[in-house]
Amino acid sequence: MDDTVNYSINLTVQFCFPGNSASCRKEVRSGSGNILLFIVLSCVSVCTVFLNLLVIISISHFKQLHTPTNLLILSLAVADLLVGMFVMPVRIMQLIDSCWYLGETACSASLVINGLSVTISLYSLVLIAVDRYIAVSDPLLYSTRITVSKTSLFISLGWSLGLLYMIIYLYFNHLLQSQIISRCYGECVVSVKHSWVIVDLVLFFVAPCSVILILYSIIFIAARRQAKAVRAVTDASKRHGSANSSETKAAKTLGIVIFVYLACWIPYYISSLLIESVTTSSIVVIVFVWIICLNSSVNPLIYAIFYPWFRTSVKFIVTCRIFKFSSSRFNLLPECFSFQAGFS
Template identity: 90%
Template structure:
């Protein structure tokens, strides 16, 4: 009888790679709660891809949207799209199936890709803050100082620098080298990030850049209040000029919301990470607050949909397939100032 019981128990034990004696035990989380979690997170991933794709198509297709500010939004949307397309599915797979089937190199590279996308997003937010600062503080010279070609160059530089930083951390500075990968058995991908590196990342890629962003936006809103008072006190001609400034101010407020949502998603992750000696990708801290960071990529397009009339108008053209009409790229999406 005991032999029968033991035999039935052994049948339930599965391995990630059955032909490898050093393979990890496979744990497939298939309970009702896990199935619901899989469905919810899969929907989040699909919505992230779909919404950011709408932003990318809108700005790329309609010539009226080819402005420096929208190019920066496009850069942010590309990073968010890649998070929904590559990062989220990998994280969902790790939540449902405990095995890692792609090898140790892919384990390191996946973390590099995630860090690169997050760094690129932060660089885009910094450029957005600088762009809005110049637009509000010096609107008369904005069109000459900030051009599409200059903005494109800065976007390329920001993505390149963020990639160089991640490569430096991976291969030179021993940030996420194989020594940081915990492999108790074959088929496991757990990366350990020491508290020291959490602090370095916190200072270099959170506190410092976010302080710059917050300072710039503080100056923007002070200037916006000053302009609003001036508009109420001047002649009709000046009021028309103030209406243009009002458009710039509203754009600054909308993008300010994007930045504050970004901070709200990242602050819990760093605070919780500092409370432990080292963070691993299998920990509850990394999983829960990591997903909060990823979901930020889904929220940005919703902010655009709520506050940007041009985005709502472009989505209508895309959904109804009117973008395939002749000269659809020249449709007017901005009939009046908003």
């Protein structure tokens, strides 16, 4: 009788790779609730890719938008595109099916892309803060100190260092005390020890975010001072002040981007500090990682709300007017001076 019961139980157990004795047990999450979750998250992933592609095409195609600040936004959009194109689909697949079918190499690659996109996002926000600080504090010398070529160099350097950091993070376990867990065949889970969570928190979150917050505090103090000065000067000076006003407006808009970034990341780090050993299979980590991923969907929406040039460029893209001859030289903001196009 006991043998019959055991045999019937074994028949209900599913494995990721039935022909492999070391295969992990398969957990498929079905039901109407899970199907609805799958549909919603899939729509979020598609929208993230679509919206960030609009940002990338806009800045890449229209020469009027080839400014240092917009190049940094372009770098941020590429990082967000990676999240929507690779990170989100993998997360969705892991939510529906516990098995990993793509092998250890693909597991490592997905983790590299995940970490790279996060690292580049923060690096881009730091550069954006520095860019806005110089633009507001020293607007007359901004165009000579911050150029497209210099910005491109810093962006390339940031992507290279970000990739190097992720390779070290994954493969030099004895230095960083992290490891990919392989309890069975068909699993892609990373465990990060508490000591490294603290190191990562200080070096790659607290320190750069402190720099960002300090720079933006200085920016808003300078903006308030300039606003008072503009009200007390002649009409000619007011025209010069309008340029500063444009810089200040851009600083406020990008400040919102940074605030949203911090709001998405702080819950993850708080939970990481409270857990002795963080694993990517933990339900708490899964929820907070999805909150982080949603940040990549929100950024383009912020541009759409606050940047007139983005709304105008989207109209050109959606109506296929970018395929017209010399469309790259279209004036996206006819009512504004050309030097304001990248910031309004």
